[in-house]
Amino acid sequence: MDADAPARGWARGLSTRPLRFPSWTDIWGQLRDEVTAQADRAFLWTPVAFGAGAAIYLGLKTEPPLWPCVAAALLAVAVAVGVARWGRHRSLAIAASLTAILVCGFCAGKLRTEMTAAPIVPAGIGVVPMDGWVVDVATPSEHGERLLIAPTWIAGLSPARTPKRVRIVVPPGDVLGPGSAIHVMALLDPPPGPAAPGAYDFARDAWFDGLGGVGLAMKPPQLVDLEPPPWRLQLGMAVNSLRWSLAEHLASDLRSLMGDHDGGAVGLAVTVATSHEDWLDPQSRDDLRGSGLAHMLAIAGLHTAAVSGFVFFALRFGIAAWPWLALRVNGKKAAALGGLIAVLIYLTLSGAHPPARRAAVTASVAFIAILLDRRAVSLHSLAIAALAILVIEPEVVISPGFEMSFCATASLVALAEIWPVRHRATDLPWYLASLQTARDWTIGMLMVSFVAGAATTPFSIQHFNRIANYGMFANLTADLLAGMALMPALTVAVLLQALGVSHAIIVPLLGLAGSAARGIVAIGHLFSNLPGAKLTISSAPTIALIISYLGIVFACLWRGRLRWIGVPLSCAVAFWPRPAPPVAWIASDGGDAALVIAGKAVALKPTGHAYAVETWAQRHAFDLPSDPVKAQAAIADCNRLHCAPIGTAKPAIAAWWTRRKPNAVALTDLCKTADILILKAAVPPPDACKRALVLGSDDFAKGGAAEVFHGGAGWRLVWSQPLRGERPWTAASGSGG
Secondary structure, eight states, X not given: OOTTHHHHHHHTTSOOXXXXXXXXXXXXXXXXXXXXXXXXXXXXXXXXXXXXXXXHHHTOSBOOOHHHHHHHHHHHHHHHHHHHHHOSOHHHHHHHHHHHHHHHHHHHHHHHHHHTOOOOOOTTOEEEEEEEEEEEEEEEXXXXXXXXXXXXXXXXXXXXXXXXXXXEEEOTTOOOOTTOEEEEEEEEEOOBOOSSTTSOOHHHHHHHHTEEEEEEESSOOEEOOOOOOOHHHHHHHHHHHHHHHHHHHHHHHXXXXXXXXXXXXXXXXXXXXXXXXXXXXXXXXXXXXHTTOGGGGSOSHHHHHHHHHHHHHHHHHHHHTOHHHHTTSOHHHHHHHHHHHHHXXXXXXXXXXXXXXXXXXXXXHHHHHHHTTSOSSSHHHHHHHHHHHHHHOGGGGGSHHHHHHHHHHHHHHXXXXXXXXXXXXXXXXXXXXXXXXXXXXXXXXHHHHHXXXXXXXXXXXXXXXXXXXXXXXXXXXXXXXXXXIIHHHHHHHHHHHHTTOOHHHHHHHHHHHHHHHHHHHHHHHHHHSSTTOEEEOOOOOHHHHHHHHHHHHHHHHOOSGGGGGHHHHHTHHHHSOOOOOOSEEEOTTSSOEEEXXXXXXXXXXXXXXXXXXXXXXHHTTOBOOSSHHHHHHTTEEEOSSEEEEOTTOSSOEEEEOSSSOOOHHHHHHHXXXXXXXXXXXXXXXXXXXXXXXXXXXXXXXXXXXXXXXXXXXXXXEEEHHXXXXXXXXXXXXXXXX
């Protein structure tokens, strides 16, 4: 035998061509071809460009004048039109167009600010009597129910200075429904600014919502007679009165079926039907948030899709089941029209809050696409929906709800684009076909939950500072219950009730809805109480969020291999190095402070500015002490007038809480051991305070809330107001606490 035979046989299976690595010319050519191919997807970037312009406007530290913004937008549009018409390169025309859209987004933000301008309650107005109309019952707070009021008269304010809307907290049980004319004595303040530097700015959102004041009712509101309000206000109150009545009836019916121990089911069912959370207990609310199911509480994409999708498929099936009608009516378009009507009705019944409005626009675009014989679910449709929302409300570009909703939806549509389509065997036995279907559905649901969760994680970290480690599993089960049982049952029950159908027919539907709601709350409780259920992470610098945002968008919108560059960029928030955390915090009105002791935020007033302390601690991933009073007693001797530091905690913060002038001895004693003195009284500090940093009322009026950092030999303060700049909503912000 020839000794070389085996070698020759083995060699025949290999290529004889030498290995060739791609040259730089080949790589450059492939990149050029891929970039050129994106021209057909240029429209997908229009909402990104428009939103970037609006975000740049909102991020400014000073307010730009109106007319230069308008002129710049007109000029940019003119240049883009000229380049598109006479330019030789398509890429240059696309760049000019996107630049013009960016400038228009900037201009739209400015126009929106001017159009929503309304009076704001002046700081220091105090307790004043007020008459007005109850517009709606807002989401309750920890201290009681909230009423949204359209004031007709506020003592000490002229009609021109009276805000359009104020929101006050009333004691539990003292709620008067929408449409009530009331008189109330309330402690009013302008909308509060950030509780800490860089934290959520409620005053900015209040500006765009037309909310000019917040407060606390000192006594229960009383019914009075007032002049009839304008017709638009009457219409809004009539709709909200219908919603409130529906919520009351729904809660009563469900409670009669399920009893008092409903496990949070009644509150959740009422919330997803009308957006009123007044029947939802705090424990159920915390469980849903802790398990990653907080989206259940804000009527948005899931709820709107479940309701409109159920109506769409029910109508389409009904038409197909009636041959006479199916031959004369386009079932798909008729169902799309029904789904569109369902979206509008549900938007009205849910209160048309910002998340619901965004979801309604997205769903409406999908149904209109069906009516126009276009693809309903696509990145193109999503871009149209996003652009429509940004044109109407440019400020939502920096809201967590908008960021999370559209990034999650875009990621799922992009996943559908690259998901491989496999042809199934048609001759399999039924049990094997069933197993194959179950396998495909399981893999699909896991991928959907994973991709949507990954797309929203950067925003959960940055804005809410937590990750629900079991959120994917909680959402898999809870979303299925909501989409298949809770929302359809509520939809049919409310529709039949509106048509006057016998209550006996509605009861089984309410029972199904209640059982599904109870199951969802139970899922939330289970996954929020498992070991390691929540991971707390401090907020990253703003640049990290911008990089993550753009990384997600790039991965979704780009077609080709380069899209995978967006995946590591999207992780910027999670892995960006955090700067050294602060060692103390001081409230925006100088009415409270907190120190970091062994990783815990210990407040000097444990019952004072609890929400502000919690917000600050959450932002930096600090824990809260299990016994705040005991923890405070270990670092300071406090009463209602002052706080004196004890022990070795640094910085040693002393405080004189009131405007009443202290005697010289008391003030000297506070200064002896203090590194920082909060002095709200208008008195000159004694010589004993020379070594301490003294902060007075003027400092807080100018700077807002403050964080304290180690600064070499002393202490460095970072104030919230300079970070906000001088904008219309920063002029009269109230206390961040």
